[in-house]
Amino acid sequence: MKQPTFLLDGMPVPFEEGQTIMDAAMAADAFIPHLCHHPEFKPQGSCKLCTVKANGRHVSSCTMQARDGMEVENNTPDLNDKRRTLLQMLFVEGNHFCPSCEKSGNCMLQALAYELEMLSPHFDQFYPDRPVDASHPDVLLDFNRCILCELCVRASRDVDGKSVFALSGRGIGKHLIVNAESGRLADTDFSLLDRAAHVCPVGVILEKRKGFAVPIGQRLYDEKPIGQQMERLAARTAKVEV
Amino acid sequence: MQVSGASGVCLAMHEFSRRIAFEDVPTAGAFMVFGAHRDMFEVARNFAHFFAHESCGFCTPCRVGTSLVVRCMDKIAKGLGSQHEIREIFRIHRLLNVASHCGLGQAACNPVFDTLNKFRPAYERRLRSLDFEPAFDLDGALASARQMTGRDDPGAHFVGESQGFGVHP
Structure with missing residues (x-):
C-alpha cells in the first residue's frame, strides 16, 4: 500500500x-x-x-x-x-x-521572535510581579520568563516521577508554582539530574554557577x-x- | 438584545425581524434585553471583563487576549481611547477567533465585536481622538516630582500639544 x-x-x-x-x-x-x-x-x-x-x-x-x-x-x-x-x-x-538573560541566544522564544521578525512587543507590558526562587543550592528559578508551556511540569511528572512543578491560578494570573508546602524549590527533591532541569525553552530553570559558559554570539541560535x-x-x- | 448569553449574537433594533433558528440566530435559550437607556459600550465592557475573568489561562491567545481587550475597553471608558484601540480589538478578535483552544476564547470577543459593528456611536463618542492616544498620562506622572520640588508653575507641567509620545509601531 x-x-x-x-x-x-x-x-x-x-x-x-x-x-x-x-x-x-x-x-x-x-x-x-x-x-x-x-x-x-x-x-x-x-x-x-x-x-x-x-x-x-x-x-x-x-x-x-x-x-x-x-x-x-x-x-x-x-x-x-x-x-x-x-x-x-x-x-x-x-x-x-x-x-x-543567561538564556539569550539559546532561548526559543527569542529565536522565534527573530525568525518571525517581531520588531517590537507592540502591546503595553503587563509587568507581573514574579519573585525569583534562589532557594535551591544548584538551581535558580526566574519565573519572570515563564511562558507556561508546561514542559517542566510534564518532564517532572512523566519522566522524573516527582511532580515538582505545576501551574496555578487562571486567566492572566496563571503562573508556575513549585509543589512544596513552602512553595520553595529547596523544599522539594528536585535535582540537576532531573529531566525537568533541562527542558525549559526559555530562561526560567537555570543552573547556578554556570553563567555565560558559551559567550553570546556563539550560541545555538546565533x-x-x-x-x-x-x-x-x-x-x-x-x-x-x- | 443579546441572544444566547454573553458569547452569543447581539441584535440591534433593525434586526428584530430575524429568526431564532439554527440557520439564523442560534440560541441555547438565554436572552438579555437592554432598553434604549442602556449604554451598549458599558454592556460590552462588562462582558469583556467577564471573559477575562472566565479564561482558564491554558492557551496563549485567550489568556493574554481577553486581558488585552479589557485594557482597550477600560482605556476607552476613561476617555483616553482612539481609533487605535478599535483596530486593536478587531485584530485580537480575529486571532482569538481562530487560534483559541476552546469555544470560550473563540467567542470571547463576540459581544465587543457585535456592539462595535452595531452600536459604533457608543464607542466613538468616547474616543478622545481618531488617531493614537497614549494610555500613559505624562503630566500626571510629573505630579510626584512637582510635589517633591514644591513647584507648580507652568514650566513644571507637561503641555500635551505634541502627540508623538508613546507611539506604538
Whole structure:
C-alpha cells in the first residue's frame, strides 16, 4: 500500500498512521514554529504558535493527526502574522529582558521572535510581579520568563516521577508554582539530574554557577536561525538537550 | 438584545425581524434585553471583563487576549481611547477567533465585536481622538516630582500639544 501523505505548503509529506502534522513535518525536516511542543513529551497544544490551516480550518499541528490528502498551510503571511501577535502576547505577559538573560541566544522564544521578525512587543507590558526562587543550592528559578508551556511540569511528572512543578491560578494570573508546602524549590527533591532541569525553552530553570559558559554570539541560535534547525529540534531527547 | 448569553449574537433594533433558528440566530435559550437607556459600550465592557475573568489561562491567545481587550475597553471608558484601540480589538478578535483552544476564547470577543459593528456611536463618542492616544498620562506622572520640588508653575507641567509620545509601531 502506498504510504499516506499530506501537502505542507504544497510539499508532499509522508507520515505513519497516528502521527500528528507536527511529527510528520519534523521527520521531513520542515519547520513549523512551536514552543510548548517537544518530541519527547505528550503534545499539549497550549502555546498555539504551531497553528496551521488544515483543509481550511485552523488547528494546532502538534495535536492534530495527519490525514491522507490533507492540505496544510504553514508558512503563509497570515499565519505568521498571527504567530507574531502570539509572541508579542507572550513577551508583554511576562518580564522578558533579553540583554540581561543567561538564556539569550539559546532561548526559543527569542529565536522565534527573530525568525518571525517581531520588531517590537507592540502591546503595553503587563509587568507581573514574579519573585525569583534562589532557594535551591544548584538551581535558580526566574519565573519572570515563564511562558507556561508546561514542559517542566510534564518532564517532572512523566519522566522524573516527582511532580515538582505545576501551574496555578487562571486567566492572566496563571503562573508556575513549585509543589512544596513552602512553595520553595529547596523544599522539594528536585535535582540537576532531573529531566525537568533541562527542558525549559526559555530562561526560567537555570543552573547556578554556570553563567555565560558559551559567550553570546556563539550560541545555538546565533549560529543558525531556528527555522533551519528542525532536524536538531526533532532529535531533542534526554541525551542531546542543550 | 443579546441572544444566547454573553458569547452569543447581539441584535440591534433593525434586526428584530430575524429568526431564532439554527440557520439564523442560534440560541441555547438565554436572552438579555437592554432598553434604549442602556449604554451598549458599558454592556460590552462588562462582558469583556467577564471573559477575562472566565479564561482558564491554558492557551496563549485567550489568556493574554481577553486581558488585552479589557485594557482597550477600560482605556476607552476613561476617555483616553482612539481609533487605535478599535483596530486593536478587531485584530485580537480575529486571532482569538481562530487560534483559541476552546469555544470560550473563540467567542470571547463576540459581544465587543457585535456592539462595535452595531452600536459604533457608543464607542466613538468616547474616543478622545481618531488617531493614537497614549494610555500613559505624562503630566500626571510629573505630579510626584512637582510635589517633591514644591513647584507648580507652568514650566513644571507637561503641555500635551505634541502627540508623538508613546507611539506604538
